[in-house]
Amino acid sequence: MLKVLKPGLYLSIQDLGRFGHRDIGVPIAGAMDVESMKKANLLLENDENDAVLEMTMTGPTLQFNTDTYISLSGAHIVATLNNEPIDNYTVIKVAKGDILSYGRLEKGFRGYLAVKGGFQSKKLLNSRSQFYPVTQSARLKDGDEIPYTETKNYEPKISEVKIEEHFERNRLKVYKGPEFSLLSDAQLTEIFAKPFTVAKENNRMAYQLSELIAGHSHSMLTSGTLPGTIQLTPAGRMIILMKDGQTTGGYPRILQLSEASISVLAQKKYGDELLFKLV
Amino acid sequence: MKSYPISIKPFGERAVLVEWPDEVSESILADILDFMDAFKELKIPDWEMSVAYNSLTMVYNRDHIDFEETKHMILECHKKQAQSKTERVQHLWTLPICYDLEFGMDIEEAAKTLNISVEELIKQHTSHQYVVFGIGFLPGFMYLGGLPSSLEIPRRAEPRLKVQKGSVGLASKQTGIYPQDSPGGWNIIGNCPVDLFDPSKENPCFVKVGDKIQFESISKAEYELHKIEGEVGIYEPEKVVLNA
Numbered sequence: 001m002l003k004v005l006k007p008g009l010y011l012s013i014q015d016l017g018r019f020g021h022r023d024i025g026v027p028i029a030g031a032m033d034v035e036s037m038k039k040a041n042l043l044l045e046n047d048e049n050d051a052v053l054e055m056t057m058t059g060p061t062l063q064f065n066t067d068t069y070i071s072l073s074g075a076h077i078v079a080t081l082n083n084e085p086i087d088n089y090t091v092i093k094v095a096k097g098d099i100l101s102y103g104r105l106e107k108g109f110r111g112y113l114a115v116k117g118g119f120q121s122k123k124l125l126n127s128r129s130q131f132y133p134v135t136q137s138a139r140l141k142d143g144d145e146i147p148y149t150e151t152k153n154y155e156p157k158i159s160e161v162k163i164e165e166h167f168e169r170n171r172l173k174v175y176k177g178p179e180f181s182l183l184s185d186a187q188l189t190e191i192f193a194k195p196f197t198v199a200k201e202n203n204r205m206a207y208q209l210s211e212l213i214a215g216h217s218h219s220m221l222t223s224g225t226l227p228g229t230i231q232l233t234p235a236g237r238m239i240i241l242m243k244d245g246q247t248t249g250g251y252p253r254i255l256q257l258s259e260a261s262i263s264v265l266a267q268k269k270y271g272d273e274l275l276f277k278l279v
Numbered sequence: 280m281k282s283y284p285i286s287i288k289p290f291g292e293r294a295v296l297v298e299w300p301d302e303v304s305e306s307i308l309a310d311i312l313d314f315m316d317a318f319k320e321l322k323i324p325d326w327e328m329s330v331a332y333n334s335l336t337m338v339y340n341r342d343h344i345d346f347e348e349t350k351h352m353i354l355e356c357h358k359k360q361a362q363s364k365t366e367r368v369q370h371l372w373t374l375p376i377c378y379d380l381e382f383g384m385d386i387e388e389a390a391k392t393l394n395i396s397v398e399e400l401i402k403q404h405t406s407h408q409y410v411v412f413g414i415g416f417l418p419g420f421m422y423l424g425g426l427p428s429s430l431e432i433p434r435r436a437e438p439r440l441k442v443q444k445g446s447v448g449l450a451s452k453q454t455g456i457y458p459q460d461s462p463g464g465w466n467i468i469g470n471c472p473v474d475l476f477d478p479s480k481e482n483p484c485f486v487k488v489g490d491k492i493q494f495e496s497i498s499k500a501e502y503e504l505h506k507i508e509g510e511v512g513i514y515e516p517e518k519v520v521l522n523a
Contacts, residue, residue: 019340022329024476024484025418124478133418133459134478178288178296221301222413222422224329224336226294248331248415248422256291 001145002115003063008102010056010204012139013119013146016049018127022247028227029129030243032204032266033110034259035166036074040114043071043091043158050118051128053146055111057269059102060140062113064094066150069116073163075108075267089163091156108167108267116151131244138204138244167267170195171275172257177230179220179252187214191255195273196238204244207265209274212236218252225249228257240265282361283310287353289346294338297353303424305410307333312367312489317360318353330488331413331422366522371408371491373517374456374471376447377502378404382470385435389449389466392432400468401496403430408491409454419458419476419484423492426454438464445470447494472505473516491521 004011014037017030031037031054038048053060059077072079072088079086079102086092086100088111094100100113121128124135132138140146183191190213199208215236225231229241231251240257241249242265255276257265268274283299290296297314299307311330318328318337325341337353378386378401390397409423416422426449434450439462442448446457448465457463458475471494477483486492497505508514 020327021418021483022327022336022338023414023488025415025420026483125483133476134483175289175291178290178298221303221332221334222415223331223334224290224296224415226291226336226338228291246416247329248413253290259292 001065001147002119003065004060004140004142004144004146005063005099006061007140007142007144008055008058008060010139011060012054012130013051013121014054014129015051015118015127017243018125018129018131018134021125022224025247026125026134027131027244027247029127029131029134029204031112032243033074033112033167033263035263036110036267037112037114039089039161039163040071040073040112041118043073043089043156043161044069044114044116045157046114046116046118050114051121052115052119053113053140055102055113057105057109059111061099061101064098064100065096065145066148067096068094068148068151069154069156070094070100071114073112073114074167075111076106077111078103078106087160090160091158107165109269110266115148116154117149120147120149166260167264169264170268170273171277172261172264173279174230174255174257174261174276175279177253177255178223179218180254182216182218182252183254184214190214191238192276192278195275198268198270198272198274200270202268202270204242206242206245207240207268209238209240213238216252220250220252222248222250223253225253226256228259228262229253230255230257242266282313282357283307285314285353285357287350290336292343293340294336295344295346295349295353297335297337299333301333303332303412305424308410308412308489311335313360314357316365316367318356320365321356329413329415331415332424367489369487369489369491369521370518371493371521372486373493373495374473375497375501375505376405376469376471376494377497377499378469379499379502381499382443382446382502383468385466386468389432389468393430395429400430403427404454404468405494405496408493411486411488411490411492413488414484414486417458417461417476418478419486421455421475421486421492423453423455426452430454432466434464435466438462442467443470445472447471470502472502472509473514474509485516
């Protein structure tokens with residue numbers, strides 16, 4: 001078991017997501033920054049869908065109750081194992097009783113912790129990703145224990161990788177959304193000519209942008225939405241749906257982020273700057 | 280059954296949006312469901328489809344797709360759907376609602392706005408069959424069509440931060456049930472004791488798009504009974520097969 005001593009701002013178990021249940025309104029959930037999450041699993045030779053912990057901005061304090069190997073990826077949050085500094089993208093041996101804790105956030109917004117073999121929490125609707133009300137809670141709290149299997153004497157094939165961080169970019173690749181044609185020339189210029197900043201309202205469901213563009217009065221029937229769908233409210237607010245985002249919506253879907261750009265955006269926080277590039 | 284023209288739009292790297300004429304209509308919904316049945320017959324794994332009113336979102340969970348190739352496949356399937364028509368089983372579900380003031384905190388005000396009595400509001404709300412045009416917004420939330428125009432009232436000026444699970448609301452042309460606690464701006468007129476989303480069940484949501492819903496007014500005692508029956512897992516909502 002891994003015991004949560006302190007969860008930090010927002011700590012949750014995530015795999016690649018819960019597929020095949022959009023028709024009953026269940027979002028995909030899953031790791032926000034899939035690129036980073038997969039790298040953590042890869043280092044441990046895990047399956048890419050193995051469950052990891054996703055932390056946001058401030059890392060947790062965790063205690064391991066069984067020997068294993070771990071890897072960290074994503075945001076650079078200063079991490080220590082029993083007060084000794086450890087790095088992202090290395091395979092680290094962990095012994096029973098060891099305490100992993102985190103300090104200052106240096107780069108990015110969401111960090112990942114993978115354990116050899118993946119976390120073994122209960123699968124619901126074929127996924128371990130925490131999402132309420134499929135799982136009993138959306139995140140982990142003090143005292144929660146997450147099962148994993150013991151690993152001794154593992155010899156990693158790759159003990160360390162040099163990573164070029166995808167999330168240091170601030171250019172998001174977007175495709176035309178289903179209602180792209182509603183945009184006026186003036187709105188198009190506003191969207192593609194200048195940068196936007198991430199608003200305070202950003203979480204696993206959606207990222208709002210601070211700057212408004214010209215609004216609209218188009219009303220439409222509720223229709224499907226996906227992670228990465230950019231909706232435009234009548235007031236001209238752009239809302240980018242993320243992994244826990246609802247499966248249907250009633251605002252025009254003007255743009256759709258590329259999947260790689262969802263991972264880039266997942267590492268942005270309040271006040272960070274973004275640019276859109278249409279492909 | 281009439282077949283309608285469709286349009287197909289790209290929707291990111293692995294999805295397409297298929298749209299039928301822009302209106303809320305049972306016959307369009309039936310056409311969409313026919314298309315879905317025909318597409319499922321092709322037995323291509325990893326495609327998932329979800330309906331909302333006049334549109335179908337199709338996502339390929341395995342990989343990125345080639346839009347032109349996918350569009351071609353969908354158009355071919357749409358052309359053939361009339362021949363491969365399968366019989367669909369659809370249900371009319373009777374869902375119990377307690378309109379007691381304890382749950383329906385806005386019912387008196389709603390009745391006043393509509394210029395009818397509370398009894399008349401309940402009578403009208405329970406005397407129609409509503410078509411499920413989609414499930415979304417929250418897991419198990421049904422988009423219901425067919426609210427009589429005499430029950431149309433605007434949503435509340437100030438949304439509530441927490442609307443209780445099971446709350447039944449009215450807002451413009453819509454009526455519906457909140458399947459979980461949620462913020463919400465609808466006028467709350469009652470509460471349904473039935474779980475509309477239960478992830479512990481193999482089929483977490485018993486209602487399907489295309490089914491119909493009729494509400495039945497129950498007392499507070501019956502409400503409490505259904506609630507307990509639900510908790511111990513012996514409550515079965517009443518249903519009849521529609522197109523038998």
